[in-house]
Amino acid sequence: MRQIKRFFLPLLAAALLLSGCGQTAVEQEPVENVQETQEEEIYTEVTPLEEVDLEDEAVALAGAPAVSTLLLPEASGTLVQSNGKAVIDYSNTADGYVMVKYTAATTKRIKVQVKGPTTTYTYNLAADAAWDTFPLSDGNGTYQVVVYENISGTKYATVLSQSISVTLKDQFAPFLRPNQYVDYSAAPNTVAKAAELTAGMTDPLNKVAAIYDFVVKNLTYDKQLAATVQSGYLPVLDSVLAKKTGICFDYAALMTGMLRSQGVPCKLVVGYAGTAYHAWISVYSEETGWVEGVVYFDGVSWQRMDPTFASSGKQSASIMQYIGDGKNYTAKYLY
Incomplete structure (x- = not known):
């Protein structure tokens, strides 16, 4: 099998967040006795x-060559x-x-x-x-x-x-195809945009950088949706792309769908960013191994990039320092 660079990107469902990407727990009603029927x-x-x-409250707010056909x-x-x-x-x-x-x-x-x-x-x-x-x-x-x-x-x-x-x-099999959380099979505009952004590119790393840059520069954080989102929320990728707004879940799902549609294996990760439940991106390559929470390479070193924080923080030095510290991230689920 040819040696290749392979990359991952994750997002999962987390909990309802009220401010930024904070968490609001959903109250469980007491278990009731049920009549036989x-x-x-x-x-x-x-x-x-x-x-x-x-877990009823799970909503995240806050190596192969590229394939020519969708898997x-x-x-x-x-x-x-x-x-x-x-x-x-x-x-x-x-x-x-x-x-x-x-x-x-x-x-x-x-x-x-x-x-x-x-x-x-x-x-x-x-x-x-x-x-x-x-x-x-x-x-x-x-x-x-x-x-x-x-x-x-x-x-x-x-x-x-x-x-x-x-x-x-292989270990990448679960992270190439669409699933309930990253349904790019129902998002023709998202797939087309990914193809446009990565036209002429064969190196998965270049595709990661192009898609990451597009999402960070074009999406804004939807505070109203973050405050009102209900349990069971799932990103509709073409809607996120059209509105150019979203919560953490939307940012990570859009990037994941775009990259998977371009043959780049990606995981959707949900876990903790500091003390807040959050969703972010992780990447893997055969040369470097796992680099958790990363989707950006500046040509010299890997940078830890959470697309929501990077976008809403306008890539300020303080935000970049925060998301560059691995201690701020604890993964819980991989999708």
């Missing part, structure tokens, strides 16, 4: 929300677990993802958990019979994919579950 017999188990750690996920139907309510397609785990859809008609809240070897990820799922894609961010190992339906209060029931043994084609 005929519907419950389709569930495999009934579990209090706290026991399964379904889009597909539900191949080769390996499937299903019942009368939901379907889990795990045909393409080697490519770093599973796909889930909820087929039954319901007004109840639906969630999906992807329990990896070290980390459990919780997502909302629309009951619209459409496929959603979820990355296998923990790498190789055994995963449990579980679909939950809300019964009452904070009590959820397991509708469908599948254990999966995952061996990735």
